[in-house]
Amino acid sequence: MLEIKNLKKNYGKTEALINFNYTFENGIYGLLGANGAGKSTLMNLITDNIKRTSGSILYCKEDILKMGGSFRKLVGYMPQQQGFYEHFSARTFLYYIAELKGIRKKDAKLQIENLLQVVNLSKAADKKIGGFSGGMKQRILLAQALLGNPEILLLDEPTAGLDPKERVNFRKYVEGLSVNKIILISTHVVSDVENIADRIIIMKKGEIAADGSPAGLIDAVCGSNLEDVYMHYFSETS
Numbered sequence: 001m002l003e004i005k006n007l008k009k010n011y012g013k014t015e016a017l018i019n020f021n022y023t024f025e026n027g028i029y030g031l032l033g034a035n036g037a038g039k040s041t042l043m044n045l046i047t048d049n050i051k052r053t054s055g056s057i058l059y060c061k062e063d064i065l066k067m068g069g070s071f072r073k074l075v076g077y078m079p080q081q082q083g084f085y086e087h088f089s090a091r092t093f094l095y096y097i098a099e100l101k102g103i104r105k106k107d108a109k110l111q112i113e114n115l116l117q118v119v120n121l122s123k124a125a126d127k128k129i130g131g132f133s134g135g136m137k138q139r140i141l142l143a144q145a146l147l148g149n150p151e152i153l154l155l156d157e158p159t160a161g162l163d164p165k166e167r168v169n170f171r172k173y174v175e176g177l178s179v180n181k182i183i184l185i186s187t188h189v190v191s192d193v194e195n196i197a198d199r200i201i202i203m204k205k206g207e208i209a210a211d212g213s214p215a216g217l218i219d220a221v222c223g224s225n226l227e228d229v230y231m232h233y234f235s236e237t238s
Contacts, residue, residue, distance in 0.1 A: 001025055002046070002152060002182055007055035009041050009206075016041040018206040020055070028178045030193030030214075031186040032226075033203035034234050039186040040080055041206075043154045046184075047077050059152075073101060076150030078141045080157045080186075086130030090121050090140050093129060097144040108147070115143040118173060120166075134161030142170070153183045159192050171196050194226040202233050209233050 002024040009017040017038045031039045044050045046057060048064060048071075057064045064071045085093060091112060098108035116122045119139035124132070129140065138161045145153060155174070159167045174183060175196040185193050193200065193214075200217055202210040210217060210233065214226050221232040 001060060003056075003058040003061075004042075004046075005056045005058070007042075007045060007057065008053045009038075009045060009050070010053045015206050017045070020206075020208065022201070022208070022211075024182045024184070026178065026180060026182055027198035028174065028183045028185065028193070028196055030197035030200045031184060031203055032188065032190065032193070032200060032230060034188060036205075037203040038206040039203055040156055042203075043077070043156050043184065043186060046152070046154060047075055048072070073148065074151045076145035076148065076153045078145040078153075078155045078158055080160070086128065088129055089126045090116065090129060090132075090143075091125040093140060094144055094147065098147050101148045103148050111147055111149075112143075115146055118146075119143045120169070135163060135166060138162055139166070151181055153177065153181050154186075155184065156186045157188075158185060159187070159189060167192070188230075190226045190230050200226065200229075202229070204233060 004020055004022045007017055007020040020042065031042070033039050041050070045052050059067065059071055059074070085096070088096065094112045094115065095108060098112065103111070116125050119142055121136065121139055121143070124136065129137065132140070138158065142158060145155065159170055162170060171192065174185070177183065185197070187193060197214060200212065200214055201208055210220070212220070217229045218224070218226060221229050223229055223232065
C-alpha cells in the first residue's frame, strides 16, 4: 500500500501539486491530464527525484524518505524524457542499470534476455542506442524500469513514439503485470489506459479533479467513452 498524504510541491510561487491525497493498492492507475497538470511532478516525488514542499509518502506505513535505498529498490521508473548513454548498446545499458539497482549478475542476465524479448529488441540488443528510433528508445526505457521485478511501476508517457501495434503490445503486457504491482501510468493518450486501468485519476492544475473506475467516470459525464470524460474536464470551456 502506497499512501500519499497532503503532498505539496511548489516551484517558486508556482503550485505544481496541491495537497494531493491518495492510497494506491495493487492494480493499474491511469493519471490523465494535460501538460502541467502535475502528473510528472507526482511521479518524481514518489521516486524522490525531487524534494517535496510538504506532506508525506508512506509505503507499508513507513515514510519513503526513511526507507531510502530499500524503497528505491522496490520502484521501477520509466521517465518521460529519453536520457541515455548513446554509445551504450541496449544490452550494455540494461546491465548498467541492473548494477545500479544492485541486481546480481547471474539474475541480471536472465532478466535482461527476457526483457529484450518482451520489448522486441533482442535483434537490436548489441546495437548502439544512439542509432535507435524514438520508439525503440521508449521500449528500452520500459525494459530498464522492469529490471528487478519492482513492486511499484511508474510509467510517464510510456507509449510516446510507439506505433499502433507496439501500443497494443504494451497495454497487453502491462495489464498482465498488475496482479502483484502498483502501476501508475501518466498519459494524455486516453486509449493507453481506458481498457486496462482499474482506476482513473483526472489531474488538473495540481489537484485531483475526478477519480473513479473508467465506467463510473463515463457515467458521471453521460459519455460513451473515456475520451468524453477527458474532453469534459479539458475542453476550452471547462
